[in-house]
Amino acid sequence: MNTLLASTSMVSDSMGPANMLLSNFVFPNDFHVHWSMMIVLYPYITGLVDGAFIIAALYYLFDVKSLRPVARFSLLFALAFLAIATLPLLLHLGRPERNLNMLLTPSPSSAMAGFGYIYAVSMGVLVFIILFVYRPVLVELRSTSKGWLQVLYRAITFDSIDLSDDALKLDAKIIRFLVAIGIPIAAILHGYVGFIFGGVKANPTWSTPLMPVIFLFSACVSGISAIILAYIIIRKFKARPIDNGCIITMIKTLTGFFILAFSFEMLEVFSHSYLKSGYHHMVEGLLNGVLANSFWFWQVKMGSVLPLLILGVMGIFKMRSYVYNFLAAGVSAILLIQVLIMRWNVVIGGQLMSKSARGYTEFHPLWFDKEGIIAVIIVMAIPFAILFVLGKIFPFWADE
Amino acid sequence: MKIKDPSPDMKKRSFLKNVLNGTIAGSLYLVYPMGAGSFETPEQIPGIRDKAYDIHAQEFTFIVDITRCIGCGSCCVADKREYNVPDGNYRTWVERYVKGFSDQIYVDCPNGGLDGYQTPRSDIKEEIRDTFFVPKLCNMCKEAPCVQVCPVGATFITPDGFVLVDEKRCVGCAYCIQACPYSVRFINPVTRVVEKCTWCYHRVRKGLLPACVEVCPTGARKFGSLKDETSEVYKILKGPGVLTVLRKEMGTWPALYYKGARMEVV
Numbered sequence: 065m066n067t068l069l070a071s072t073s074m075v076s077d078s079m080g081p082a083n084m085l086l087s088n089f090v091f092p093n094d095f096h097v098h099w100s101m102m103i104v105l106y107p108y109i110t111g112l113v114d115g116a117f118i119i120a121a122l123y124y125l126f127d128v129k130s131l132r133p134v135a136r137f138s139l140l141f142a143l144a145f146l147a148i149a150t151l152p153l154l155l156h157l158g159r160p161e162r163n164l165n166m167l168l169t170p171s172p173s174s175a176m177a178g179f180g181y182i183y184a185v186s187m188g189v190l191v192f193i194i195l196f197v198y199r200p201v202l203v204e205l206r207s208t209s210k211g212w213l214q215v216l217y218r219a220i221t222f223d224s225i226d227l228s229d230d231a232l233k234l235d236a237k238i239i240r241f242l243v244a245i246g247i248p249i250a251a252i253l254h255g256y257v258g259f260i261f262g263g264v265k266a267n268p269t270w271s272t273p274l275m276p277v278i279f280l281f282s283a284c285v286s287g288i289s290a291i292i293l294a295y296i297i298i299r300k301f302k303a304r305p306i307d308n309g310c311i312i313t314m315i316k317t318l319t320g321f322f323i324l325a326f327s328f329e330m331l332e333v334f335s336h337s338y339l340k341s342g343y344h345h346m347v348e349g350l351l352n353g354v355l356a357n358s359f360w361f362w363q364v365k366m367g368s369v370l371p372l373l374i375l376g377v378m379g380i381f382k383m384r385s386y387v388y389n390f391l392a393a394g395v396s397a398i399l400l401i402q403v404l405i406m407r408w409n410v411v412i413g414g415q416l417m418s419k420s421a422r423g424y425t426e427f428h429p430l431w432f433d434k435e436g437i438i439a440v441i442i443v444m445a446i447p448f449a450i451l452f453v454l455g456k457i458f459p460f461w462a463d464e
Numbered sequence: 465m466k467i468k469d470p471s472p473d474m475k476k477r478s479f480l481k482n483v484l485n486g487t488i489a490g491s492l493y494l495v496y497p498m499g500a501g502s503f504e505t506p507e508q509i510p511g512i513r514d515k516a517y518d519i520h521a522q523e524f525t526f527i528v529d530i531t532r533c534i535g536c537g538s539c540c541v542a543d544k545r546e547y548n549v550p551d552g553n554y555r556t557w558v559e560r561y562v563k564g565f566s567d568q569i570y571v572d573c574p575n576g577g578l579d580g581y582q583t584p585r586s587d588i589k590e591e592i593r594d595t596f597f598v599p600k601l602c603n604m605c606k607e608a609p610c611v612q613v614c615p616v617g618a619t620f621i622t623p624d625g626f627v628l629v630d631e632k633r634c635v636g637c638a639y640c641i642q643a644c645p646y647s648v649r650f651i652n653p654v655t656r657v658v659e660k661c662t663w664c665y666h667r668v669r670k671g672l673l674p675a676c677v678e679v680c681p682t683g684a685r686k687f688g689s690l691k692d693e694t695s696e697v698y699k700i701l702k703g704p705g706v707l708t709v710l711r712k713e714m715g716t717w718p719a720l721y722y723k724g725a726r727m728e729v730v
Binding site: 087089091092093094095096098099156157158159160162163165166169171173174175176177179260263264265266267270342415418419420421422 | 552553554557559568569570571572573576600609611612613614615616617618633634635636637638639641642643644645646647648649650651656658713714715730
């Protein structure tokens with residue numbers, strides 16, 4: 065106890081009278097971390113969906129032509145992850161067999177009750193965008209395929225083979241419309257996840273209107289990074305050329321979103337520290353104590369400052385395309401991990417503070433548990449399997 | 465004059481007669497409806513029994529008098545027995561506060577206070593200025609964050625002032641646990657749904673006090689309806705004494721009040 069007291073008082077030396085509160089007392093019901101790794105994964109997955117969708121939206125709605133090589137793939141990538149977004153939630157529920165209660169009960173006061181509606185609309189819009197974007201390809205594939213694949217293509221083209229100019233123009237209008245409504249829907253899908261945390265006034269690190277904004281921008285960062293990394297890896301693996309213009313546009317977009325995301329993340333910490341509002345000592349104790357390593361070292365230094373430097377170098381200096389692509393893949397990989405660490409620090413970190421405002425609990429992930437490490441690996445592997453299957457039906461790349 | 469003893473036959477006859485009478489009377493006593501009141505605990509909350517319960521005619525309040533709590537843990541034991549609360553989870557608990565002359569506050573709550581605080585803390589080196597016990601339970605907030613966030617409407621507020629959980633509807637998402645500023649909720653590992661203190665609603669509806677109130681030897685826990693002007697809670701709440709609620713800044717408007725709570729109590 066004395067060592068614990070000593071460690072917390074070291075952390076809280078700069079906090080003045082607030083350190084008198086810290087004595088490592090945790091409310092007896094606060095030892096257990098209820099939202100564990102599956103709830104870390106859920107916003108991570110919806111974030112990947114959002115970011116991938118942004119890439120597609122830039123091409124289909126804002127006519128950023130250089131993104132053409134990855135636009136279609138981004139939609140499929142988003143679909144593969146959106147398809148399993150409910151899985152971690154299902155694994156997390158104490159009574160998963162009652163999940164329909166969650167999807168169907170109208171409870172206007174609860175942010176979480178919106179999940180079923182928001183998810184269903186997102187999924188519907190995304191599927192229709194994909195079907196319209198791919199329609200000419202699917203019609204063509206329908207004529208060349210045989211057996212069950214032909215039946216499938218017939219079904220997903222709604223048995224229409226009309227590829228006349230008028231029909232394609234109508235398709236283009238429908239795609240623009242769907243993508244236009246898809247952007248706010250994607251923003252709501254992920255912003256609402258941030259709001260679920262931001263709306264918990266009992267938790268001083270979560271309770272900030274910045275939370276949905278931070279979640280949204282970090283979502284864009286993770287999704288765009290994922291598309292860059294997947295594009296480079298898959299093209300390299302298949303020994304196909306990589307479109308440099310496309311990578312440059314994606315890196316520039318990524319840089320913009322990342323600067324915003326990182327600024328807001330730091331703004332939140334700075335605000336807590338400057339305002340010194342009630343319970344700020346708990347947040348400071350958390351970030352400088354229990355989370356010192358995973359927040360300051362991994363999330364901020366290695367996951368944010370380092371990629372900012374790399375992105376800066378990539379933006380300022382001219383370099384050969386293979387070096388640029390290598391750095392692009394590297395920085396994307398770092399940012400993918402950074403966003404995962406950030407989700408961890410928010411979701412798990414936030415729960416390490418006891419509401420006693422006097423101490424912190426601990427979290428040790430289990431390997432074999434329905435919310436354990438093995439389960440996390442399986443959940444994260446499934447979208448890649450889905451993507452593989454999708455790739456057999458919908459050709460990923462525009463040059464295929 | 466010496467009285468003659470009755471004959472052995474007479475003794476036997478009267479004995480059998482008595483046995484028979486006793487048997488018939490005993491059987492009748494078992495068969496005959498005795499009326500629910502014969503073995504029932506006397507009514508503890510007046511005006512509840514013997515009439516239809518008017519849920520809108522009651523406004524229940526709980527008051528914890530910190531100056532009276534001796535940290536015996538009887539309330540915790542009664543609660544655990546009443547609900548068979550799984551180990552490591554607490555519907556109610558008692559915290560021990562110790563304040564040193566340096567103003568440092570030391571709080572502990574081993575096993576939720578279930579074992580009672582029988583020995584003083586030995587790990588505090590400085591001179592102690594003050595020490596007291598703080599019983600904790602559901603605050604039955606009028607603006608309950610748990611009710612607001614429940615996505616399936618499983619947590620609700622009754623008109624008579626209770627925040628309850630419908631365990632058949634709860635999905636165990638734990639959002640209410642995050643939202644509760646008082647950490648009174650937990651996921652029951654057996655039922656896998658959320659559970660918390662109910663101020664013994666099932667007892668209250670039968671005119672009985674909550675289990676913890678009934679067993680408290682010092683009257684540190686008080687319970688009653690504000691609609692009953694003779695109740696102790698009414699008199700305390702309408703009287704001049706200073707009462708506080710926990711974490712007022714949360715805007716939850718608890719119906720649980722504390723008498724004598726120092727500012728250090730969170």
